[in-house]
Amino acid sequence: MQHPAATAPAPAGTNWAGNLTYRAARLHRPASVAEVQEIVAGSPRVKALGSRHCFNDIADTTADLVSLEDLRGDVVVDLPDGDAPGVAWVPGGMQYGRLLPELARHGYALHNLASLPHITVAGATATGTHGSGNRNGSLSTSVVGLELVRSDGELVTLRAGDADLPGAVVHLGALGVVTRIGLRVQPTFSVRNNVYLGLTWERLTADLDGVADAAYSVSVFTNWHEITSVWVKSRVDELEAAPEEFFGARSATVPTHMLPDTPVENLTEQLGVPGEWHERLPHFQVGFTPSSGEELQSEYFVPRRHAGAAIEALRALAPRIAPLLMVGEIRTVAADELWLSPAYGTDVLALHFTWYRDEAHVRAVLPAIEEALAPCDARPHWGKLFTTGAAELDRLYPRLGDFRALVRRHDPRGAFRNDFLDRTVAAHV
Template structure:
């Protein structure tokens, strides 16, 4: 039986996660102001985990003893810029949210290559779980990582940098290696983006021209309830496309701002209707100062090789009658492949199949095995930070470097201080 902390459980001092479906059990919540304090807490705790923005929907950050929030760490963003238009590296503290970093980069004329749909999440939490944005040429947020400072379980600070053999295994680390106190992100010159929303795309046209649709702009998101395609968000770089077309594969351009969730105010969305804006003002779906999406929701997501896109979409459409009653919206996006050991895009370009659910965890969990069974022939990998029931045995078959990751965990955490129920049932990191 899978153990998990539910909304009915007693919460420790850390309270609950963002969605409210999980109560953290930790006896203590620490907010250190220095790396030395982090080292002392980690070395002295029998079980310890780092806590980010709490935007995970499962117990990946849960532990019975000590939680560490890094939002009080003292220090500034450090920009290592070589000069000219050459890319550089931004070094930020472990508790930094994207929404705090983005204006600082933009102020200096720099940009990240990709962003998630919301800027509310921490850089470390997003990259540690393989979180992504969209775009067939764009790798996940994790592919920006140029280095990590990690406090391992004996309290030693380990610095991993580009070229270190362990870095590709440590970027998507699921909290199993230690507490990341500083992270480096590669940046590039700034760019402008426009977002155009299109209505009326048919399934026949999407599936017939899937690659062309997905690659039509810098970032493309297809929204659906699995009965029909409801919207397509097309985010194009202004320097690559001067004017957005009025028609998109037979779909018509929206004439007023549109929310992907029915009957939901558009105030929390980034600007649409093709109005150009800086990269950080358009690539996310949601604005930092507002509750993203609906707030009261659960999420799941599965990644399949891009070559399996049509098969996977067909399998989910066959389940539309079971999915729709629990669904707020689904989103279909593409992500470029990478070489990060536990990245859902490891070794292949992928299609991300995202589900935003109504906040009814028992019914959602009861449905997930049917979705996973339908996607199993496509080699679906679940998002590490969202709801799924895929077993450790099946995950081992989906990640060729999982054995290497387990060995990395044993070197960084020989005493099992970062071990928890989540790691035991997913990657069996200490086996």
């Protein structure tokens, strides 16, 4: 007997930005892991669908999409003895916006958060989404366990110490449907956010390491002609008070949006007012869920040793970039050992672009950006717009061959294969 969730077809619709209409014939909303197993085992092509906040076709397929929004479950925190960190086991479809208040209410925290809180934990960590901080790894580095349904319908669990886990965390949807994910947690902490105006390119490039290391998390916003603002997020237990001046930039005296002439009501609180980690590390309030995205996004990660050259290369392209750009953002991310993480093996500078939703012109400028950043070994964000091909990605990711072998072991029949994987990592070659 088939479960209703496995047979009721529904239109797949579009991604969050509206620039992609999913091709899947069916969209399923299973309410149990057993239903997920049945759908996956019975589908010729299947992909998991999270918050739809990817700007490319990484989650697209021709047959079946599986949304885990209805796969409910409690957040369970395991607290081992001794000094080992706690682990929060989270349902696969849970968004950070739901998870964060629950963790905070019980005195727990994650080490890092992305700009937007409405994205799913499983989707963000599967694509190497990051946050900011010289000493902070990406969101993916919190992952210490994965429970996933493989293409044969088998439910498997990977935990810390398993040889496959470093290759499976940033998995691009190629290994299975994640039904639960284990995240390393720590005691809660407080953060203040101060915004500074007037930082010059000269001061930034002369002491980029100092700027990035001046606080727990630093974001530099720009239109690539000039730096428009700097958001400096400091742990209260590490810095008693924020300075009035920041590398020559002055402290903002009113709440300031990263986009000119934009209301600030949905932003996290600024002006140095302390708040819990989940109320300050995102740029937007946890309760704020964008209804639609009149934007596109791209992002590239370069080793920190190439940071100055990468910034200068993009400044030279400012006349082409700026007319299409809502805002750019420069952040740092600490190195990790996750095979397909953009920070694999090296501390990186993240160069983010929020574009107006003009896909034809954005796609036309991406090759110029990628060519300019090629000497800097730029790795693209897996969930955003880019044109970098499989051959170049193979050069940039030394463990990509190992990842292909991992995919073939977990998905020998190619059920999770799609155009994106064929075009980028050639997962079944």
